[in-house]
Every structure is written in C-alpha cells, then in structure tokens.
Amino acid sequence: MTLTLYNTLTRRKEPFEPIDRKNVRMYVCGPTVYDLAHIGNARPIIVFDVLFRLLRHLYGEKHVTYARNITDVDDKINARAVERYPELPPTEAIRKLTEETTAQFHKDIAALGVLEPSVEPRATDHIAEMRVLCDELVANGHAYVAEDHVLFAVASMPDYGKLARRSLDEMEAGARVDVAPYKKGPMDFVLWKPSKPGEPAWPSPAGIATPGRPGWHIECSAMAGKHLGDVFDIHGGGIDLVFPHHENELAQSRCAHGTPVMANVWMHNGFLQVEGEKMSKSLGNFVTINELLETTNFGGKRWPGEVLRLAMLMTNYRQPIDFSVRNLETAEKLLDNWYRAIGDVEAARASDFLAEVEEALRDDLNTPAAITHLHTAYDAVRAGNEVDAPARFKVAANMLGLLLSGETEWKKAQSSGVSIDGDAVGKLIAARLAARKAKNWAEGDRIRDELAAMGIQLKDGKDPQTGEPITTWEVKR
Numbered sequence: 081m082t083l084t085l086y087n088t089l090t091r092r093k094e095p096f097e098p099i100d101r102k103n104v105r106m107y108v109c110g111p112t113v114y115d116l117a118h119i120g121n122a123r124p125i126i127v128f129d130v131l132f133r134l135l136r137h138l139y140g141e142k143h144v145t146y147a148r149n150i151t152d153v154d155d156k157i158n159a160r161a162v163e164r165y166p167e168l169p170p171t172e173a174i175r176k177l178t179e180e181t182t183a184q185f186h187k188d189i190a191a192l193g194v195l196e197p198s199v200e201p202r203a204t205d206h207i208a209e210m211r212v213l214c215d216e217l218v219a220n221g222h223a224y225v226a227e228d229h230v231l232f233a234v235a236s237m238p239d240y241g242k243l244a245r246r247s248l249d250e251m252e253a254g255a256r257v258d259v260a261p262y263k264k265g266p267m268d269f270v271l272w273k274p275s276k277p278g279e280p281a282w283p284s285p286a287g288i289a290t291p292g293r294p295g296w297h298i299e300c301s302a303m304a305g306k307h308l309g310d311v312f313d314i315h316g317g318g319i320d321l322v323f324p325h326h327e328n329e330l331a332q333s334r335c336a337h338g339t340p341v342m343a344n345v346w347m348h349n350g351f352l353q354v355e356g357e358k359m360s361k362s363l364g365n366f367v368t369i370n371e372l373l374e375t376t377n378f379g380g381k382r383w384p385g386e387v388l389r390l391a392m393l394m395t396n397y398r399q400p401i402d403f404s405v406r407n408l409e410t411a412e413k414l415l416d417n418w419y420r421a422i423g424d425v426e427a428a429r430a431s432d433f434l435a436e437v438e439e440a441l442r443d444d445l446n447t448p449a450a451i452t453h454l455h456t457a458y459d460a461v462r463a464g465n466e467v468d469a470p471a472r473f474k475v476a477a478n479m480l481g482l483l484l485s486g487e488t489e490w491k492k493a494q495s496s497g498v499s500i501d502g503d504a505v506g507k508l509i510a511a512r513l514a515a516r517k518a519k520n521w522a523e524g525d526r527i528r529d530e531l532a533a534m535g536i537q538l539k540d541g542k543d544p545q546t547g548e549p550i551t552t553w554e555v556k557r
C-alpha cells in the first residue's frame with residue numbers, strides 16, 4: 081500500500097516515494113513571532129502534525145526529520161516591538177517581543193496535542209547561511225545588487241511562477257505602478273535590504289557596506305537548506321503562502337543550488353473562515369488559539385485544545401474550513417463519548433481499527449474518512465462484545481493525535497474549560513453590591529441572572545469584622 085499526496089506543483093495526487101527512506105524530510109513554514117497565533121495558524125500546525133505522525137508510523141520514528149521554523153526577524157516584528165516596548169532600545173524590544181511570543185506559541189500549540197518538530201530553526205541563527213545564499217545567487221547571475229539591496233532577478237529563471245501557475249507576463253502586467261526604481265524587473269524581489277538605525281542589522285553580503293537584514297523568503301531557503309539539504313521530500317504550509325512566499329523560496333533555493341526542484345512535494349492546507357466570514361480584526365471575528373483555550377470569548381466557554389484539533393480534522397485539509405461554535409460543540413460531544421467509552425485504558429500497539437485509519441490517511445491525509453472509521457470503531461466499543469475493543473479504538477485515534485490521554489484527564493481539562501474570567505466576575509459582583517446599596521434591586525437581580533447564565537452561583541453574607549455585606553461565588557457544576 082502506498083501513500084499518495086496531492087502535490088501543488090503538479091496539481092495532482094501522486095504516490096509518495098521518499099528520496100531516502102532512512103531520512104524522510106519535511107519543512108513547514110512556522111510563525112512570524114510578533115503576535116498571538118490565531119486559529120488560522122493552528123490549521124497547518126495540526127494538519128502537518130498528522131502527516132508527521134503518519135510518516136513516523138510508515139518509515140519509523142527515527143527516520144523522519146520535520147523542520148518547522150520560527151521567523152524572528154521581520155518588519156512586522158520591528159514595528160510591533162517598538163510599539164509594545166517604547167521604553168526599550170529597539171534591539172532589546174525585539175528580543176523581548178520575539179521571546180515572549182515564541183514561548184506563548186509553544187504553550188498554545190502544546191494544548192493541541194502536536195508533537196515537537198525534529199528541529200525548530202530560528203531565522204536569526206541562520207543569517208550566515210542567508211548571506212552565503214545571497215552571494216551565490218549574485219555570483220551565478222540570478223541576483224544583483226542595487227542601492228544596498230540584493231534582489232532576485234526573476235527574468236533569470238525561465239520557469240518562475242510554475243508553483244503558483246502564473247506567467248511572468250501576467251504578473252508583470254499586474255504589478256503595481258510604484259515599483260521601486262532600483263528594480264530591473266517589476267517582479268524582482270528582495271533577498272537582503274539595508275537597515276535603518278535602530279533596526280536589527282548584520283554585515284551585508286555581496287560587498288554591500290551598509291549593514292542590513294534578510295527578506296522573509298530567503299530565511300526559509302536558508303533554514304530548509306541547512307537542516308534538510310538542497311532537495312528534500314515535502315514542503316508544507318497554508319495555501320496563502322503559495323505566492324509569493326513559496327514561489328520565491330523555491331526560486332532562490334533552486335537557482336542557488338542548481339537543482340530542478342527544492343522539494344518534491346508541495347502541500348498546502350486550505351483557507352479558514354469563522355462562522356462563514358473571512359477572519360479579520362476589523363470584522364471582530366479574529367480568534368486566537370489562546371482565546372479559545374483560556375477565555376470564554378468564542379461560544380461562551382473555554383475549549384480544550386483537543387476539541388479544536390478534532391474540529392479541524394473533520395474537514396479535509398485541502399478544503400476551506402468554516403470554523404464555528406457548532407463544529408466545536410460537535411467535536412466536544414464526540415470526544416466526550418469516546419473518552420467515556422475507553423475510560424483510562426492503555427492503547428493497544430496495533431489494531432484493525434488503526435489499519436483502517438491508516439488506510440484513510442494514506443489517501444492524501446483523508447481525515448474525514450479516518451474519523452468515519454473511528455465512528456464505526458466506537459460502535460464496536462459500545463457494543464461491548466470484545467474486551468480489547470477500547471484499547472484497539474484508542475490506538476487508532478492516537479494516529480490522528482486524538483485520545484492521547486484518558487477519561488480522567490479529559491474530565492479535568494473539561495472542567496477547567498467551564499472556567500471563568502475571575503476579574504470579570506469580580507467586577508460584576510461589585511456592580512451588584514453597588515446596585516443593592518443604592519436599593520436598585522432590579523439591577524442587582526439582573527446582574528445575579530447574568531452571572532447565573534455564566535454558571536456562577538452567588539452567596540450573600542456579611543463580613544464578620546466590618547458587618548459590611550459581602551458576596552462570595554462558586555462555579556455550579
């Protein structure tokens with residue numbers, strides 16, 4: 081049985097054959113660490129974690145290398161750092177922001193049941209490799225220096241645009257009129273640029289005297305090349321990265337190394353919408369992973385990370401996903417049933433159910449089909465005729481990174497999920513006490529009802545020392 085994967089480069093499903101079965105290599109573009117990761121960022125993290133698990137299962141844990149980078153040098157980072165920490169010198173502000181954001185990212189995605197990648201390279205640790213790439217590209221005529229920038233000469237690459245299926249003529253015709261005057265071609269893109277005072281800066285390549293910093297695309301080329309080699313098996317990311325990011329990554333890497341491809345298979349997960357609308361800060365439907373896990377902002381409750389994971393996997397990774405409270409509720413209900421059925425049993429090592437899930441995943445990561453198999457397996461568990469059914473079911477779910485814990489832990493995660501923003505409760509209680517003091521009983525009752533709807537039960541009493549009315553609260557279970 082083979083693994084087939086849809087390849088954006090060829091626009092078809094193809095049997096996957098690794099370059100080296102002893103070292104299957106995958107690169108996925110990671111976050112730019114200037115802000116909290118949103119649920120759109122969670123999708124590739126979860127999708128490629130399933131692929132990582134499948135590859136480890138097929139080729140052996142020691143025979144898969146998964147690199148997912150951290151982009152910690154970027155104009156958005158610079159701008160946000162100065163805004164957030166105006167009192168600090170810019171380089172310190174940037175370090176503080178990227179460290180904090182990276183730590184938060186790790187914390188958020190740990191709740192999603194993802195394995196750590198084999199390597200997590202950071203852009204700032206690979207500046208030397210980026211400089212070498214720039215020098216090589218200038219030396220072999222694929223890049224040029226202009227006004228202290230290094231630019232990639234798109235016209236030097238006959239099949240530029242192949243991944244995105246865009247012709248150079250079309251792209252040039254669509255290019256904005258205000259193309260920087262130092263560019264030879266309107267689609268030429270930045271590999272390296274000069275830094276202004278206060279911006280992060282490193283010695284520049286290609287004989288440029290002014291210190292500078294890398295463009296975004298060159299970062300991934302350098303990190304992928306260093307950790308996975310000039311040509312590797314799978315390159316992944318969200319569909320929004322196909323152009324220009326991945327097109328430019330592969331242009332740089334291929335032209336620097338003189339190889340026909342950068343990665344054999346290019347995989348992209350589909351877009352994510354929220355309740356039928358594009359997620360955006362201006363629409364007010366922008367949801368971070370952290371908000372789902374830690375606040376009641378989305379659907380009035382906190383959600384265990386596993387619910388988010390299952391909700392994502394219910395849609396095929398290439399399809400657009402409509403993320404909704406309803407999806408989360410469905411996923412939570414399923415997990416509830418499944419955990420109740422398996423209790424705290426240990427997973428079996430292998431099983432018929434696992435074989436079915438594996439077969440679905442071998443078909444271009446068909447997670448909806450895999451979940452359908454889990455429904456059937458669950459029915460068998462519920463029928464109760466086979467004592468080992470729960471363990472056989474659990475190992476199958478584990479393949480998708482689900483049911484990794486047991487019922488006891490799941491219940492704990494859920495009850496912490498009923499949680500409550502203590503500050504908000506405190507403010508409401510204070511407002512209610514003030515209303516009652518003013519003999520505005522109607523308002524006091526209204527606030528009591530509002531709290532009750534959040535699952536908060538109030539207890540009125542008197543402070544034994546002062547005799548003042550006080551109110552304590554607890555969460556109703």
Ligand SMILES: [Zn+2]
Binds near residue numbers: 325329
């Ligand atoms: Zn990238």
